[in-house]
Amino acid sequence: MLKRGTAFILFLCGYCLTAAGQSVPIRYIMPGQQVKLSATSVNAPRYQWYRDGMALPGAFQQDYVTATPGKYTVEAYGGGGCISDLSDPVIIAEITGRGPDADMQINKTADNGAFKLNSTFNYYLTIANNGPADATGIVVTDKLPPQVSLELLSVPTLGTATYQPGDHTVVWKINSLQASMAASLSIKVKVIATGQITNTATVAAVEQDNALQNNQSTHQLLVLPLHIPNAITPNGDGINDVFEISGLEQYPENELIILNRWGNHVFEQKGYTQNWSGKGLNEGTYFYLLRVKDGIGRWQEFKGYITLLKP
Known part of the structure; x- marks a missing residue:
């Protein structure tokens, strides 16, 4: 049997409205879009839905489908004329132009x-x-x-x-x-x-x-305006005889490290003077790490490979 004060819940698309004093939940719909409201209570044979405080004719079922904006509440009727407390409200609002933020x-x-x-x-x-x-x-x-x-x-x-x-x-x-x-x-x-x-x-x-x-x-x-070649040919013809990095003169604070395929350092120089020719090394692929301090004081690192080709 329902009595006044019986816990009563209104559901809207999975959102449960129970706590008194909280802000009223709002569900936004597009013009013409329908939404289903559902009420649950203990052994309620009949319900009455309200919109903006006015009883809705024929709205006596547990579920109520609507496309009309307004503030909805529901109450349940039990045997012996007992009526539940009115549920917490939910607002259905229609989007007409811009919706919620x-x-x-x-x-x-x-x-x-x-x-x-x-x-x-x-x-x-x-x-x-x-x-x-x-x-x-x-x-x-x-x-x-x-x-x-x-x-x-x-x-x-x-x-x-x-x-x-x-x-x-x-x-x-x-x-x-x-x-x-x-x-x-x-x-x-x-x-x-x-x-x-x-x-x-x-x-x-x-x-x-x-x-x-x-x-x-x-x-x-x-x-940075640097051009780093990927091969040198130290054969004495004056072309690509050394590992020359164009533009490096603009960044005097620099450091060059060259490693072989096993990770061993074969050349290191701070303030690189464009002089590495691979002298005394076998031809093949080597790896470089170039560190340059740019115009705003940050160190930039360039990594790559250089192929040493000998006649």
Whole structure:
């Protein structure tokens, strides 16, 4: 038998509304979209649903389906005329234009390491919806800097990404992204010019976003104007006789280490004077580690191989 004060629960799509004094839950629907409300109580043979405090004619079942915005409550009737307390309310609100806020965030990173002319690396884009609402119509725009060319546009974890060669821009679109969810995309590029490379990507969605400070992310990379050969031929003809690194004179604080295939150091020099010719060594492949202090005081490391060819 139901008595006043009996615990009474209203369910909306899995959300349980029980605690008095809490803010009223809101469920947003599109125009014409239906939502089902469900009530549970102990041995209740009949229910009465209310919208905005008014009893709904014929709404006597445990479930009630509606497409009409309003504040809904329900009570249950038991034997002997007993009536439960009125349930906590839930609000059904219709989206007419912009819906509830969705805080979109973007983060742009790249491969670690130092890069030189004609080397390749990957940019990484990660977007997240910090909520509270789901986001729709998401567009990510990444205008690539002129110092790089696109090598490969990967398949994103959500949505589709395309490259617009006319304005050198990657456009990534996602139909929807639930609150607290994320998605990612990688872009492989080739360095075609040296200097400071600045790349900014932005994200936007249909929903209102009141935290615009995280809707764009910028990555900066300084590519030094160095040309590092991958072979030398010390035959005395004056061409490629030594391991000459073009542009190194601009960075006097540097260090060069050359190792053989077993990892043994065969040459080391701080303030490299462009003088390594592989003298006394067998021809073959050697590995170099070049450390350079750039114009803003950071050490950059370049790694690679050099082939020693002897006549």
